[in-house]
Amino acid sequence: MAGNARVPRPTAQRLSLYLRELERLGAIEQVTVSSRQLGESVGATDAQVRKDLGIIGHSGMPGIGYQVMALAEAIREVIGVHKQWRAALVGAGNIGRALVAYRSFHEQGFEIVAVFDASPAVVGRTVAQLRVRPMTDLAATVAREGIDIGIVAVPAESAQDVAEDLVAAGVRGILNFAPRLLSVGKRVAMVNVDFRSALENLVHDVSQREIAEIFAAVSKPTVRRRRGRGAA
Protein backbone atom coordinates (compact mmCIF):
# COMPACT_ATOMS: atom_id res chain seq x y z
CA MET A 1 0.00 0.00 0.00
CA ALA A 2 2.88 2.33 0.68
CA GLY A 3 4.74 2.89 -2.52
CA ASN A 4 3.75 5.75 -4.74
CA ALA A 5 6.03 8.44 -3.31
CA ARG A 6 8.77 9.66 -5.59
CA VAL A 7 11.89 7.54 -5.21
CA PRO A 8 15.27 9.15 -6.03
CA ARG A 9 17.34 7.06 -8.39
CA PRO A 10 20.21 6.35 -5.99
CA THR A 11 17.66 5.10 -3.51
CA ALA A 12 15.98 2.88 -6.10
CA GLN A 13 19.32 1.33 -6.90
CA ARG A 14 20.04 0.57 -3.29
CA LEU A 15 16.58 -0.90 -2.77
CA SER A 16 17.51 -3.51 -5.31
CA LEU A 17 20.56 -4.40 -3.24
CA TYR A 18 18.66 -4.41 0.04
CA LEU A 19 16.20 -6.81 -1.51
CA ARG A 20 18.90 -9.27 -2.42
CA GLU A 21 20.28 -9.24 1.09
CA LEU A 22 16.82 -9.55 2.60
CA GLU A 23 16.15 -12.62 0.48
CA ARG A 24 19.40 -14.11 1.66
CA LEU A 25 18.51 -13.39 5.28
CA GLY A 26 15.04 -14.79 4.77
CA ALA A 27 16.52 -18.02 3.47
CA ILE A 28 18.63 -18.19 6.62
CA GLU A 29 15.46 -17.55 8.62
CA GLN A 30 16.65 -14.39 10.22
CA VAL A 31 13.52 -12.53 11.29
CA THR A 32 14.68 -8.95 11.78
CA VAL A 33 17.54 -6.75 10.55
CA SER A 34 18.92 -3.50 11.81
CA SER A 35 19.63 -0.66 9.44
CA ARG A 36 23.24 -1.11 10.37
CA GLN A 37 23.42 -4.75 9.33
CA LEU A 38 21.49 -4.17 6.14
CA GLY A 39 23.68 -1.23 5.29
CA GLU A 40 26.91 -3.08 5.81
CA SER A 41 25.92 -5.79 3.40
CA VAL A 42 25.50 -3.34 0.56
CA GLY A 43 28.09 -0.72 1.45
CA ALA A 44 25.80 1.94 2.86
CA THR A 45 25.57 3.64 6.23
CA ASP A 46 22.80 2.91 8.69
CA ALA A 47 21.45 6.43 8.34
CA GLN A 48 21.30 5.95 4.61
CA VAL A 49 19.28 2.78 4.96
CA ARG A 50 16.82 4.44 7.32
CA LYS A 51 16.39 7.37 4.96
CA ASP A 52 15.79 5.04 2.04
CA LEU A 53 13.22 2.99 3.88
CA GLY A 54 11.60 6.17 5.12
CA ILE A 55 11.25 7.31 1.53
CA ILE A 56 9.30 4.23 0.57
CA GLY A 57 7.22 4.64 3.70
CA HIS A 58 8.29 1.53 5.54
CA SER A 59 8.75 1.58 9.31
CA GLY A 60 10.85 -0.50 11.63
CA MET A 61 10.74 -0.99 15.38
CA PRO A 62 13.06 1.08 17.56
CA GLY A 63 15.38 -1.18 19.47
CA ILE A 64 14.59 -4.13 17.18
CA GLY A 65 14.98 -3.29 13.52
CA TYR A 66 12.95 -4.24 10.44
CA GLN A 67 10.95 -7.38 9.71
CA VAL A 68 12.91 -9.16 7.00
CA MET A 69 9.99 -10.68 5.11
CA ALA A 70 7.68 -7.70 5.32
CA LEU A 71 10.41 -5.35 4.22
CA ALA A 72 11.34 -7.54 1.29
CA GLU A 73 7.76 -7.57 0.15
CA ALA A 74 7.45 -3.82 0.52
CA ILE A 75 10.54 -3.29 -1.60
CA ARG A 76 9.33 -5.71 -4.25
CA GLU A 77 6.17 -3.71 -4.50
CA VAL A 78 7.95 -0.39 -4.83
CA ILE A 79 10.34 -1.72 -7.44
CA GLY A 80 7.52 -3.38 -9.29
CA VAL A 81 8.87 -6.91 -9.06
CA HIS A 82 5.73 -8.24 -7.42
CA LYS A 83 4.41 -8.88 -10.89
CA GLN A 84 6.11 -11.07 -13.48
CA TRP A 85 7.75 -9.16 -16.33
CA ARG A 86 7.97 -10.55 -19.82
CA ALA A 87 10.93 -9.65 -21.97
CA ALA A 88 11.90 -9.97 -25.61
CA LEU A 89 15.57 -10.41 -26.38
CA VAL A 90 16.89 -8.98 -29.62
CA GLY A 91 20.25 -10.33 -30.67
CA ALA A 92 21.22 -13.97 -30.25
CA GLY A 93 24.95 -13.35 -30.12
CA ASN A 94 27.24 -14.07 -27.22
CA ILE A 95 25.71 -11.71 -24.71
CA GLY A 96 22.20 -12.58 -25.79
CA ARG A 97 22.76 -16.29 -25.35
CA ALA A 98 24.33 -15.75 -21.96
CA LEU A 99 21.30 -13.80 -20.84
CA VAL A 100 18.81 -16.39 -21.99
CA ALA A 101 20.78 -19.04 -20.16
CA TYR A 102 20.74 -17.00 -16.96
CA ARG A 103 18.22 -19.22 -15.23
CA SER A 104 17.76 -17.18 -12.08
CA PHE A 105 15.99 -14.35 -13.86
CA HIS A 106 12.92 -16.48 -13.93
CA GLU A 107 12.71 -16.85 -10.16
CA GLN A 108 13.08 -13.13 -9.76
CA GLY A 109 10.17 -11.83 -11.67
CA PHE A 110 11.66 -11.75 -15.17
CA GLU A 111 11.24 -14.06 -18.08
CA ILE A 112 12.65 -13.90 -21.57
CA VAL A 113 9.80 -15.24 -23.64
CA ALA A 114 11.04 -14.58 -27.16
CA VAL A 115 14.34 -14.19 -28.99
CA PHE A 116 14.87 -12.30 -32.22
CA ASP A 117 17.77 -11.86 -34.57
CA ALA A 118 18.29 -10.07 -37.85
CA SER A 119 20.63 -12.66 -39.32
CA PRO A 120 18.92 -15.33 -41.44
CA ALA A 121 21.71 -17.67 -40.44
CA VAL A 122 20.59 -17.53 -36.83
CA VAL A 123 16.83 -17.35 -37.26
CA GLY A 124 15.23 -20.72 -36.70
CA ARG A 125 17.97 -22.00 -34.43
CA THR A 126 17.12 -22.77 -30.86
CA VAL A 127 18.53 -20.99 -27.82
CA ALA A 128 17.61 -22.44 -24.43
CA GLN A 129 14.38 -23.92 -25.76
CA LEU A 130 13.41 -20.74 -27.58
CA ARG A 131 13.31 -20.65 -31.34
CA VAL A 132 15.02 -17.54 -32.70
CA ARG A 133 12.51 -15.51 -34.69
CA PRO A 134 13.00 -13.04 -37.52
CA MET A 135 12.67 -9.34 -36.79
CA THR A 136 9.56 -9.22 -38.91
CA ASP A 137 7.74 -11.16 -36.19
CA LEU A 138 8.60 -8.60 -33.52
CA ALA A 139 5.50 -6.45 -33.41
CA ALA A 140 3.07 -9.35 -33.59
CA THR A 141 4.91 -11.33 -30.95
CA VAL A 142 5.17 -8.44 -28.51
CA ALA A 143 1.44 -7.91 -28.76
CA ARG A 144 0.48 -11.57 -28.62
CA GLU A 145 2.81 -12.49 -25.76
CA GLY A 146 2.16 -9.37 -23.70
CA ILE A 147 5.81 -8.39 -23.65
CA ASP A 148 6.69 -5.44 -21.44
CA ILE A 149 10.37 -4.92 -21.97
CA GLY A 150 12.96 -5.34 -24.69
CA ILE A 151 16.57 -6.33 -24.30
CA VAL A 152 18.93 -4.94 -26.92
CA ALA A 153 21.97 -7.15 -27.39
CA VAL A 154 23.00 -6.26 -30.93
CA PRO A 155 26.01 -4.38 -32.33
CA ALA A 156 26.10 -0.64 -31.79
CA GLU A 157 25.30 0.16 -35.42
CA SER A 158 21.92 -1.54 -35.42
CA ALA A 159 20.95 -0.73 -31.84
CA GLN A 160 19.03 2.47 -32.58
CA ASP A 161 16.93 0.76 -35.24
CA VAL A 162 16.18 -2.14 -32.95
CA ALA A 163 15.18 0.23 -30.18
CA GLU A 164 12.78 2.00 -32.49
CA ASP A 165 11.28 -1.30 -33.58
CA LEU A 166 10.79 -2.30 -29.97
CA VAL A 167 9.15 0.98 -29.08
CA ALA A 168 6.90 0.76 -32.11
CA ALA A 169 5.99 -2.76 -31.05
CA GLY A 170 4.89 -1.36 -27.72
CA VAL A 171 7.46 -2.21 -25.06
CA ARG A 172 7.56 0.07 -22.03
CA GLY A 173 11.23 -0.30 -21.17
CA ILE A 174 14.52 -1.23 -22.79
CA LEU A 175 17.62 -2.79 -21.31
CA ASN A 176 20.45 -1.81 -23.61
CA PHE A 177 23.73 -3.68 -23.90
CA ALA A 178 24.95 -1.80 -26.94
CA PRO A 179 27.59 0.87 -26.33
CA ARG A 180 25.48 3.72 -27.69
CA LEU A 181 22.99 6.17 -26.31
CA LEU A 182 19.64 5.15 -27.73
CA SER A 183 17.02 7.80 -28.14
CA VAL A 184 13.47 6.71 -27.52
CA GLY A 185 10.47 8.71 -26.47
CA LYS A 186 10.28 9.69 -22.84
CA ARG A 187 7.39 7.32 -22.39
CA VAL A 188 9.85 4.45 -22.56
CA ALA A 189 12.28 3.66 -19.74
CA MET A 190 15.84 2.85 -20.55
CA VAL A 191 18.76 1.36 -18.66
CA ASN A 192 22.20 0.80 -20.09
CA VAL A 193 24.67 -1.92 -19.31
CA ASP A 194 27.97 -1.14 -20.89
CA PHE A 195 30.95 -3.44 -20.45
CA ARG A 196 33.42 -1.13 -22.04
CA SER A 197 32.46 1.79 -19.83
CA ALA A 198 32.56 -0.47 -16.80
CA LEU A 199 36.09 -1.55 -17.67
CA GLU A 200 37.16 2.00 -18.35
CA ASN A 201 35.75 3.17 -15.04
CA LEU A 202 37.67 0.37 -13.40
CA VAL A 203 41.01 1.16 -14.94
CA HIS A 204 40.49 4.82 -14.23
CA ASP A 205 40.02 3.95 -10.58
CA VAL A 206 43.11 1.79 -10.67
CA SER A 207 45.13 4.59 -12.24
CA GLN A 208 43.93 7.15 -9.71
CA ARG A 209 44.76 4.79 -6.90
CA GLU A 210 48.26 4.32 -8.23
CA ILE A 211 48.81 8.04 -8.41
CA ALA A 212 47.45 8.45 -4.89
CA GLU A 213 49.81 5.80 -3.61
CA ILE A 214 52.84 7.38 -5.18
CA PHE A 215 51.78 10.66 -3.65
CA ALA A 216 51.29 9.10 -0.24
CA ALA A 217 54.66 7.42 -0.42
CA VAL A 218 56.36 10.70 -1.24
CA SER A 219 54.66 12.97 1.23
CA LYS A 220 54.30 10.56 4.11
CA PRO A 221 56.96 7.87 3.91
CA THR A 222 55.82 6.18 7.10
CA VAL A 223 53.69 3.10 7.51
CA ARG A 224 50.14 4.11 6.71
CA ARG A 225 47.49 3.47 9.28
CA ARG A 226 43.84 3.91 8.48
CA ARG A 227 40.83 3.13 10.56
CA GLY A 228 38.46 0.20 10.18
CA ARG A 229 37.14 -1.93 7.35
CA GLY A 230 40.08 -4.01 6.34
CA ALA A 231 39.23 -7.03 4.22
CA ALA A 232 40.44 -10.51 5.00
Added chain:
Amino acid sequence: MAGNARVPRPTAQRLSLYLRELERLGAIEQVTVSSRQLGESVGATDAQVRKDLGIIGHSGMPGIGYQVMALAEAIREVIGVHKQWRAALVGAGNIGRALVAYRSFHEQGFEIVAVFDASPAVVGRTVAQLRVRPMTDLAATVAREGIDIGIVAVPAESAQDVAEDLVAAGVRGILNFAPRLLSVGKRVAMVNVDFRSALENLVHDVSQREIAEIFAAVSKPTVRRRRGRGAA
Protein backbone atom coordinates in the same frame (compact mmCIF):
# COMPACT_ATOMS: atom_id res chain seq x y z
CA MET B 1 50.52 15.83 -19.91
CA ALA B 2 47.32 17.14 -18.38
CA GLY B 3 45.72 14.47 -16.30
CA ASN B 4 46.54 14.19 -12.65
CA ALA B 5 43.84 16.46 -11.24
CA ARG B 6 41.17 14.74 -9.20
CA VAL B 7 38.32 13.59 -11.41
CA PRO B 8 34.84 13.25 -9.82
CA ARG B 9 33.23 9.91 -10.53
CA PRO B 10 30.28 11.23 -12.56
CA THR B 11 32.76 13.05 -14.75
CA ALA B 12 34.91 9.95 -15.18
CA GLN B 13 31.87 8.01 -16.33
CA ARG B 14 30.95 10.60 -18.88
CA LEU B 15 34.52 10.81 -20.17
CA SER B 16 34.15 7.20 -21.16
CA LEU B 17 31.07 8.09 -23.20
CA TYR B 18 32.68 11.13 -24.76
CA LEU B 19 35.56 8.97 -25.84
CA ARG B 20 33.29 6.58 -27.66
CA GLU B 21 31.62 9.39 -29.51
CA LEU B 22 34.94 11.02 -30.35
CA GLU B 23 36.18 7.79 -31.82
CA ARG B 24 33.07 7.56 -33.93
CA LEU B 25 33.55 11.15 -35.11
CA GLY B 26 37.20 10.50 -35.79
CA ALA B 27 36.27 7.56 -37.99
CA ILE B 28 33.93 9.87 -39.91
CA GLU B 29 36.80 12.34 -40.17
CA GLN B 30 35.05 15.13 -38.37
CA VAL B 31 37.82 17.40 -37.12
CA THR B 32 36.18 19.46 -34.39
CA VAL B 33 33.18 19.10 -32.09
CA SER B 34 31.25 21.62 -30.06
CA SER B 35 30.39 20.93 -26.45
CA ARG B 36 26.80 20.96 -27.53
CA GLN B 37 27.20 18.23 -30.14
CA LEU B 38 29.31 16.09 -27.88
CA GLY B 39 26.84 16.52 -25.06
CA GLU B 40 23.84 15.56 -27.13
CA SER B 41 25.41 12.30 -28.17
CA VAL B 42 25.73 11.17 -24.57
CA GLY B 43 22.76 12.85 -22.96
CA ALA B 44 24.55 15.71 -21.26
CA THR B 45 24.26 19.48 -21.53
CA ASP B 46 26.86 21.62 -23.23
CA ALA B 47 27.78 23.27 -19.94
CA GLN B 48 28.32 19.87 -18.43
CA VAL B 49 30.70 18.89 -21.19
CA ARG B 50 32.70 22.07 -20.81
CA LYS B 51 32.95 21.60 -17.06
CA ASP B 52 34.10 18.02 -17.52
CA LEU B 53 36.76 18.94 -20.04
CA GLY B 54 37.83 21.80 -17.85
CA ILE B 55 38.34 19.37 -15.00
CA ILE B 56 40.77 17.27 -17.02
CA GLY B 57 42.49 20.44 -18.12
CA HIS B 58 41.66 20.31 -21.79
CA SER B 59 40.87 23.47 -23.72
CA GLY B 60 38.87 24.12 -26.83
CA MET B 61 38.74 27.06 -29.20
CA PRO B 62 35.99 29.64 -28.72
CA GLY B 63 33.82 29.81 -31.78
CA ILE B 64 35.19 26.49 -33.07
CA GLY B 65 34.98 23.73 -30.50
CA TYR B 66 37.38 20.94 -29.59
CA GLN B 67 39.84 19.02 -31.74
CA VAL B 68 38.37 15.53 -32.01
CA MET B 69 41.61 13.57 -32.12
CA ALA B 70 43.48 15.57 -29.52
CA LEU B 71 40.58 15.41 -27.12
CA ALA B 72 40.19 11.67 -27.57
CA GLU B 73 43.85 11.19 -26.76
CA ALA B 74 43.64 13.43 -23.70
CA ILE B 75 40.69 11.45 -22.39
CA ARG B 76 42.44 8.14 -23.01
CA GLU B 77 45.32 9.37 -20.96
CA VAL B 78 43.16 10.49 -18.07
CA ILE B 79 41.19 7.27 -18.04
CA GLY B 80 44.35 5.24 -18.29
CA VAL B 81 43.45 3.48 -21.54
CA HIS B 82 46.61 4.64 -23.27
CA LYS B 83 48.28 1.55 -21.94
CA GLN B 84 47.13 -2.00 -22.63
CA TRP B 85 45.47 -3.72 -19.68
CA ARG B 86 45.73 -7.45 -19.11
CA ALA B 87 42.87 -9.27 -17.47
CA ALA B 88 42.23 -12.67 -15.98
CA LEU B 89 38.73 -14.06 -16.25
CA VAL B 90 37.51 -16.33 -13.49
CA GLY B 91 34.45 -18.37 -14.37
CA ALA B 92 33.97 -19.94 -17.78
CA GLY B 93 30.19 -20.06 -17.59
CA ASN B 94 27.79 -18.24 -19.86
CA ILE B 95 28.77 -14.71 -19.00
CA GLY B 96 32.43 -15.58 -18.91
CA ARG B 97 32.39 -17.11 -22.36
CA ALA B 98 30.46 -14.16 -23.75
CA LEU B 99 33.12 -11.81 -22.40
CA VAL B 100 36.02 -13.73 -23.85
CA ALA B 101 34.30 -13.74 -27.21
CA TYR B 102 33.79 -9.98 -27.07
CA ARG B 103 36.43 -9.24 -29.66
CA SER B 104 36.34 -5.46 -29.45
CA PHE B 105 37.87 -5.37 -25.99
CA HIS B 106 41.19 -6.03 -27.56
CA GLU B 107 41.12 -2.94 -29.76
CA GLN B 108 40.21 -0.81 -26.81
CA GLY B 109 43.07 -1.40 -24.50
CA PHE B 110 41.88 -4.56 -22.78
CA GLU B 111 42.83 -8.15 -23.25
CA ILE B 112 41.72 -11.26 -21.46
CA VAL B 113 44.88 -13.30 -21.33
CA ALA B 114 43.86 -16.17 -19.07
CA VAL B 115 40.70 -18.00 -18.07
CA PHE B 116 40.16 -19.91 -14.83
CA ASP B 117 37.43 -22.14 -13.50
CA ALA B 118 36.93 -24.12 -10.33
CA SER B 119 35.10 -26.98 -12.00
CA PRO B 120 37.34 -29.89 -13.08
CA ALA B 121 34.83 -30.59 -15.83
CA VAL B 122 35.63 -27.27 -17.43
CA VAL B 123 39.35 -27.02 -16.77
CA GLY B 124 41.34 -27.98 -19.82
CA ARG B 125 38.64 -27.06 -22.29
CA THR B 126 39.28 -24.25 -24.70
CA VAL B 127 37.42 -20.96 -24.83
CA ALA B 128 38.22 -18.64 -27.72
CA GLN B 129 41.75 -20.06 -28.06
CA LEU B 130 42.41 -19.92 -24.34
CA ARG B 131 42.79 -23.08 -22.32
CA VAL B 132 40.78 -22.94 -19.10
CA ARG B 133 43.13 -23.30 -16.16
CA PRO B 134 42.53 -24.57 -12.65
CA MET B 135 42.29 -22.06 -9.81
CA THR B 136 45.52 -23.41 -8.37
CA ASP B 137 47.35 -21.75 -11.28
CA LEU B 138 45.94 -18.33 -10.52
CA ALA B 139 48.71 -16.74 -8.47
CA ALA B 140 51.51 -17.98 -10.68
CA THR B 141 49.76 -16.94 -13.87
CA VAL B 142 48.90 -13.46 -12.65
CA ALA B 143 52.53 -12.90 -11.77
CA ARG B 144 53.97 -14.45 -14.91
CA GLU B 145 51.56 -12.78 -17.33
CA GLY B 146 51.62 -9.38 -15.66
CA ILE B 147 47.87 -9.36 -15.13
CA ASP B 148 46.43 -6.12 -13.79
CA ILE B 149 42.75 -6.84 -13.38
CA GLY B 150 40.48 -9.73 -12.54
CA ILE B 151 37.01 -10.39 -13.88
CA VAL B 152 34.71 -12.29 -11.55
CA ALA B 153 32.04 -14.22 -13.44
CA VAL B 154 31.19 -16.96 -10.96
CA PRO B 155 28.08 -17.67 -8.87
CA ALA B 156 27.42 -15.36 -5.93
CA GLU B 157 28.39 -17.98 -3.36
CA SER B 158 31.97 -18.33 -4.54
CA ALA B 159 32.51 -14.72 -5.58
CA GLN B 160 34.02 -13.50 -2.32
CA ASP B 161 36.56 -16.33 -2.27
CA VAL B 162 37.52 -15.70 -5.85
CA ALA B 163 37.95 -12.02 -5.15
CA GLU B 164 40.26 -12.78 -2.27
CA ASP B 165 42.29 -15.14 -4.44
CA LEU B 166 42.60 -12.46 -7.09
CA VAL B 167 43.71 -9.84 -4.60
CA ALA B 168 46.21 -12.24 -3.07
CA ALA B 169 47.52 -12.94 -6.55
CA GLY B 170 48.14 -9.23 -6.96
CA VAL B 171 45.50 -7.75 -9.24
CA ARG B 172 44.83 -4.03 -8.84
CA GLY B 173 41.19 -3.99 -9.87
CA ILE B 174 38.20 -6.29 -10.12
CA LEU B 175 35.24 -6.22 -12.44
CA ASN B 176 32.50 -8.11 -10.65
CA PHE B 177 29.55 -9.74 -12.38
CA ALA B 178 28.33 -11.62 -9.31
CA PRO B 179 25.32 -10.15 -7.53
CA ARG B 180 27.09 -9.60 -4.24
CA LEU B 181 29.10 -6.85 -2.62
CA LEU B 182 32.66 -8.11 -2.52
CA SER B 183 34.92 -6.80 0.15
CA VAL B 184 38.53 -6.30 -0.82
CA GLY B 185 41.14 -4.01 0.61
CA LYS B 186 40.88 -0.38 -0.36
CA ARG B 187 44.02 -0.73 -2.41
CA VAL B 188 42.01 -2.63 -4.98
CA ALA B 189 39.50 -0.93 -7.27
CA MET B 190 36.16 -2.54 -7.85
CA VAL B 191 33.33 -2.06 -10.32
CA ASN B 192 30.14 -4.05 -10.34
CA VAL B 193 28.01 -5.07 -13.28
CA ASP B 194 24.77 -6.52 -12.07
CA PHE B 195 22.12 -7.70 -14.52
CA ARG B 196 19.49 -8.26 -11.93
CA SER B 197 19.86 -4.78 -10.47
CA ALA B 198 19.82 -3.33 -13.95
CA LEU B 199 16.57 -5.09 -14.73
CA GLU B 200 15.07 -4.07 -11.43
CA ASN B 201 16.04 -0.46 -12.00
CA LEU B 202 14.42 -0.69 -15.38
CA VAL B 203 11.12 -2.07 -14.19
CA HIS B 204 11.08 0.43 -11.37
CA ASP B 205 11.38 3.19 -13.95
CA VAL B 206 8.63 1.61 -15.98
CA SER B 207 6.38 1.40 -12.95
CA GLN B 208 7.02 5.01 -11.94
CA ARG B 209 6.29 6.12 -15.46
CA GLU B 210 3.01 4.27 -15.47
CA ILE B 211 1.99 5.87 -12.22
CA ALA B 212 3.00 9.27 -13.53
CA GLU B 213 0.92 8.75 -16.64
CA ILE B 214 -2.14 7.75 -14.71
CA PHE B 215 -1.68 10.83 -12.58
CA ALA B 216 -1.27 13.06 -15.58
CA ALA B 217 -4.35 11.59 -17.19
CA VAL B 218 -6.39 12.23 -14.07
CA SER B 219 -5.23 15.72 -13.20
CA LYS B 220 -4.81 17.08 -16.70
CA PRO B 221 -7.01 15.18 -19.11
CA THR B 222 -5.89 17.24 -22.10
CA VAL B 223 -3.33 16.40 -24.72
CA ARG B 224 0.09 16.74 -23.16
CA ARG B 225 2.60 19.05 -24.73
CA ARG B 226 6.19 19.20 -23.58
CA ARG B 227 9.10 21.06 -25.03
CA GLY B 228 11.96 19.62 -27.10
CA ARG B 229 13.75 16.33 -27.45
CA GLY B 230 11.21 14.06 -29.03
CA ALA B 231 12.56 10.83 -30.43
CA ALA B 232 11.66 9.44 -33.78
Added chain:
DNA sequence: GTTTGTGAACCGTTTCACAGCA
Protein backbone atom coordinates in the same frame (compact mmCIF):
# COMPACT_ATOMS: atom_id res chain seq x y z
C1' DG C 1 21.31 -0.52 26.01
C1' DT C 2 19.73 -0.78 21.19
C1' DT C 3 17.78 1.04 17.22
C1' DT C 4 14.48 3.94 14.69
C1' DG C 5 12.90 8.46 12.41
C1' DT C 6 14.04 12.94 11.03
C1' DG C 7 15.19 17.95 10.85
C1' DA C 8 19.32 20.48 9.95
C1' DA C 9 23.92 20.99 8.25
C1' DC C 10 26.88 19.62 4.79
C1' DC C 11 28.85 18.47 0.47
C1' DG C 12 29.50 17.53 -4.41
C1' DT C 13 27.51 18.15 -8.75
C1' DT C 14 24.71 20.46 -12.12
C1' DT C 15 22.83 24.39 -14.12
C1' DC C 16 22.83 29.21 -15.05
C1' DA C 17 24.42 33.17 -17.08
C1' DC C 18 27.61 35.93 -19.02
C1' DA C 19 32.27 37.89 -20.10
C1' DG C 20 35.79 36.97 -23.40
C1' DC C 21 37.73 35.19 -27.52
C1' DA C 22 37.77 33.55 -32.62
Added chain:
DNA sequence: TGCTGTGAAACGGTTCACAAAC
Protein backbone atom coordinates in the same frame (compact mmCIF):
# COMPACT_ATOMS: atom_id res chain seq x y z
C1' DT D 1 27.82 35.25 -34.74
C1' DG D 2 29.29 30.95 -32.45
C1' DC D 3 31.36 28.83 -28.87
C1' DT D 4 34.41 28.40 -24.79
C1' DG D 5 35.61 29.04 -19.79
C1' DT D 6 34.06 29.92 -15.30
C1' DG D 7 32.36 32.12 -11.12
C1' DA D 8 27.95 32.04 -8.64
C1' DA D 9 23.54 30.06 -7.62
C1' DA D 10 20.63 26.11 -7.32
C1' DC D 11 19.85 21.39 -6.54
C1' DG D 12 19.77 16.80 -4.66
C1' DG D 13 21.61 13.54 -1.86
C1' DT D 14 24.29 12.19 2.23
C1' DT D 15 25.74 12.58 6.80
C1' DC D 16 25.10 14.21 11.41
C1' DA D 17 23.09 14.19 15.69
C1' DC D 18 19.63 13.50 18.82
C1' DA D 19 14.91 12.85 20.72
C1' DA D 20 11.69 9.12 20.98
C1' DA D 21 10.48 4.14 21.24
C1' DC D 22 11.42 -0.47 22.52
